[in-house]
Every structure is written in structure tokens, then in C-alpha cells.
Amino acid sequence: MVAMTAPSAEGGPAPSPAPMTPGPGMERPRQSMGSTGSKGLVSFLARRRQWVQVFFLLVWLDPFLLRLHSVCGPVFHCYSCPMALFACPIGVIANFSALHLFPFLAIGTLMVVGGVFGTFVCGWACPFGFLQDLIAKVPVRKFTLPAWTGYTRYAVLVGLVIVVPFLYTEMHPLFFCRLCPAGALEGAVPNMVKTALAGGAIPWPSPAKLAILGLVLAAAVFKRRPWCSLLCPLGAIFGLCNRVSLLGLRYRERLCRDCGSCEKLCPYGVLPSQDLNHSRCIRCLECTRCNAITAETAFTLPADGPKGPAALRSRDTG
Amino acid sequence: MLRGVVACVALLGGVALLAYGAMTRRTVTLEEKQTILIPPQPPDPRLVDANLRRGLPPPPGEPARTEERIVRTQTLDPEWRLVRDVTVGGLQLGPEGLMRIGLGDGPALCPT
Numbered sequence: 001m002v003a004m005t006a007p008s009a010e011g012g013p014a015p016s017p018a019p020m021t022p023g024p025g026m027e028r029p030r031q032s033m034g035s036t037g038s039k040g041l042v043s044f045l046a047r048r049r050q051w052v053q054v055f056f057l058l059v060w061l062d063p064f065l066l067r068l069h070s071v072c073g074p075v076f077h078c079y080s081c082p083m084a085l086f087a088c089p090i091g092v093i094a095n096f097s098a099l100h101l102f103p104f105l106a107i108g109t110l111m112v113v114g115g116v117f118g119t120f121v122c123g124w125a126c127p128f129g130f131l132q133d134l135i136a137k138v139p140v141r142k143f144t145l146p147a148w149t150g151y152t153r154y155a156v157l158v159g160l161v162i163v164v165p166f167l168y169t170e171m172h173p174l175f176f177c178r179l180c181p182a183g184a185l186e187g188a189v190p191n192m193v194k195t196a197l198a199g200g201a202i203p204w205p206s207p208a209k210l211a212i213l214g215l216v217l218a219a220a221v222f223k224r225r226p227w228c229s230l231l232c233p234l235g236a237i238f239g240l241c242n243r244v245s246l247l248g249l250r251y252r253e254r255l256c257r258d259c260g261s262c263e264k265l266c267p268y269g270v271l272p273s274q275d276l277n278h279s280r281c282i283r284c285l286e287c288t289r290c291n292a293i294t295a296e297t298a299f300t301l302p303a304d305g306p307k308g309p310a311a312l313r314s315r316d317t318g
Numbered sequence: 319m320l321r322g323v324v325a326c327v328a329l330l331g332g333v334a335l336l337a338y339g340a341m342t343r344r345t346v347t348l349e350e351k352q353t354i355l356i357p358p359q360p361p362d363p364r365l366v367d368a369n370l371r372r373g374l375p376p377p378p379g380e381p382a383r384t385e386e387r388i389v390r391t392q393t394l395d396p397e398w399r400l401v402r403d404v405t406v407g408g409l410q411l412g413p414e415g416l417m418r419i420g421l422g423d424g425p426a427l428c429p430t
Contacts, residue, residue, distance in 0.1 A: 092401055
């Protein structure tokens with residue numbers, strides 16, 4: 001029932017950013033919203049998102065060698081990785097589809113995690129997303145793609161993860177794990193190196209897999225999280241959960257003064273004032289630097305008070 | 319509020335699926351090859367008697383050995399075991415159902 005807001009340093013609404021005119025198809029530059037002195041929990045976390053990602057990366061890399069491969073993890077981390085703690089839920093769903101079995105454990109895990117967190121998992125815990133975030137630090141102008149391109153993830157989920165394995169088994173070249181870039185990076189390449197170092201015959205990974213990995217990593221220089229926003233089947237599932245998850249974002253219309261700052265703050269091209277819990281949102285919480293957007297539970301009741309400019313005036317004057 | 323209710327339904331549904339998958343569900347799998355440990359066999363008692371009557375030492379028995387035999391075993395596996403096996407490509411869909419192909423414990427190799 002706790003609303004987590006990111007108030008500005010002055011205690012009032014965030015100032016309007018300077019007007020910008022980004023070119024067609026170009027991502028708008030990110031703006032500082034004057035929240036440097038913010039004490040809100042959300043603001044605190046948002047500024048340390050990469051450290052949270054590092055923490056989760058260490059967890060998934062199985063530091064205690066537990067090898068819990070009977071349990072599905074909630075992130076996109078290939079179980080063939082020599083250091084994987086859990087089984088990849090997408091790999092399990094694809095393989096179970098090939099075996100004509102319903103994956104109760106994998107779907108149950110995704111429903112529980114997605115039902116609570118939605119795409120917070122993508123933005124804060126996924127190791128493959130973290131890698132793309134790191135690559136995106138290359139100082140090159142980033143492009144955005146139209147929102148409809150996000151629907152290709154559902155085609156990948158239905159086509160390559162469910163239908164192809166069900167009809168043609170895991171031997172088909174379009175079986176999802178045979179194309180998965182995370183599998184190439186975390187499973188195939190380390191196993192190849194390990195075998196080569198041991199003096200065995202080198203098991204070359206599939207060229208298609210390596211090519212897709214190369215394309216995704218190269219695209220991550222020019223577009224934020226290309227895999228997550230275009231092709232990731234796990235992101236598609238959590239994106240569906242975004243609209244109903246217990247933890248989510250809320251747009252407070254009464255605090256909005258239509259300055260458009262939330263849209264400029266979003267690195268992924270989501271329009272928070274129109275569709276806050278969009279399936280493409282990875283909940284990086286950058287937009288919560290705008291006072292009109294809060295992160296809270298689904299049961300938090302909107303606070304009563306004046307709407308629109310009246311609310312802003314009352315906040316401005318204290 | 320509606321969103322919270324839907325979230326709770328999804329959550330409870332997920333917990334129910336997890337509970338069913340972890341505790342109740344069992345799947346028949348077939349295993350065709352098995353390595354069998356044959357214990358040491360004692361010598362034939364008639365030969366032992368014959369040798370003793372002649373004042374000779376008893377003949378040696380057969381030592382223990384392992385043999386790879388084609389044995390069709392049917393097992394009822396919980397789902398968590400199937401999850402572990404698919405992570406090493408250890409299960410295939412055969413004409414008679416699920417076939418275990420015994421590649422060992424994961425993460426032994428990349429299935430693809």
C-alpha cells in the first residue's frame with residue numbers, strides 16, 4: 001500500500017525541460033529532471049540499477065555451485081552455461097513443447113514472478129538485458145523503432161518456442177534454442193572453449209546462432225536492448241504481465257502539467273502519459289524522475305486532492 | 319483495484335501450477351539402455367564337491383562385472399526431474415513416449 005515517489009529536490013514538481021527537436025526516428029536525448037537531491041526509494045534504486053543488475057548477475061552465475069537445474073529461473077540465462085544456477089524457462093518451455101508436455105513448473109514460475117514484478121525482471125535482473133545495457137553505453141546516437149515492432153516477440157514465442165518444437169521436435173533448425181543468442185554466448189561458446197582447452201575435438205556452435213548473437217550485440221550499439229524489444233520471448237511474457245502485475249507504475253494525472261518530460265526521460269520510447277505499463281517498458285524507473293509518475297503496488301489507492309494546475313500550485317507554494 | 323485482483327489471480331494460478339508440477343505430476347519415461355552390475359557369482363557347488371573329493375582346491379567363482387544390456391525400464395518421473403534432464407538434452411520423444419537418453423548430469427553439454 002506504499003506509494004514510492006521520486007519528488008524533486010525542491011519538494012515541488014519537476015521543472016519543465018528545455019524544448020528539444022529530435023530528428024525523425026531518433027531517440028530523444030535524456031534529460032535531467034532536477035531530482036539530484038531526491039530521497040525517494042524509487043529514485044535511490046533507479047540511480048543504482050546497474051549495481052542491482054550486477055548483484056543478480058552474480059546470483060545467476062551460481063557462486064555456490066548449487067546447480068539447481070531442476071528449478072526454472074525467471075530470467076533469460078541458458079542452462080547450458082557452465083555457471084548457470086537455474087534452468088532457462090524459455091528453453092524448458094521449448095523442450096517440453098517438443099516432448100508434447102505442458103511445462104507446469106516453467107509456466108507457474110513465470111506467472112508468479114510476472115504477476116508480482118512484470119518487466120521489472122527484464123530491467124533489473126536479466127543478465128542478457130544487462131549486457132545490452134552495457135553495450136548501449138557506447139556513445140552513439142540511439143534509434144527507436146515503431147511500437148508495433150514489439151509484437152514480433154509474440155511471433156517468436158508462439159512460432160519458435162511452441163509451434164516449431166511441437167510439430168518438428170528439437171531437431172528442427174528453427175527450434176528456438178538452436179538460434180538463441182544467449183545460448184550462444186553463455187552455453188555454446190564457453191563449452192567450445194572448455195572443450196578446446198581440455199584438448200578435445202572442438203564442438204563448433206551453429207553458425208546461425210553465432211550470427212544472431214553478433215547481430216544482436218552490434219545492434220545494441222545503435223538501439224537500446226534490441227533483443228528485448230524485438231525478439232525476446234521471455235520479455236513478451238513479462239510484457240503481458242506488465243498490465244496486471246502487483247508492482248507497477250502509475251501516472252498521476254493531477255500532478256501532470258503536460259510538459260512531456262516523462263516521454264523525454266524514457267530511454268525506450270514508451271509514452272508514459274499515454275500507456276504507462278506498455279509491454280515494451282522494462283521498468284527502469286527513469287520516468288519516475290517526473291513527479292507525475294510513481295512506482296507502487298496495484299492496491300495503492302490514488303491520493304485525494306485537487307487535480308491539474310491547482311495541485312501544482314499547492315505544491316509549489318508549499 | 320481490478321488490476322490487483324487480476325494480479326492475485328495470476329499469482330495464485332502460478333502457485334497452483336508450481337504445486338501441481340512439483341508435487342503431484344508424474345510422467346512415464348522409458349529408458350532403453352542400462353548398465354548392469356553383475357555381482358560376483360559363487361562357483362557351482364557340484365564342481366566344488368567334485369574338487370573336494372579329489373583333494374583339489376574349489377574352482378573360482380565368476381568375478382563381478384558390468385554389462386550394457388538393452389533393458390526397457392519404465393519410470394514415473396516428477397516434473398522437476400524432467401526439467402533437469404531437458405537441460406542436457408537428455409529426453410526425446412520416441413514412438414512409444416518419452417525416451418531417456420542418459421547423457422549424464424547437467425550442465426554436461428550444450429544440447430544444441
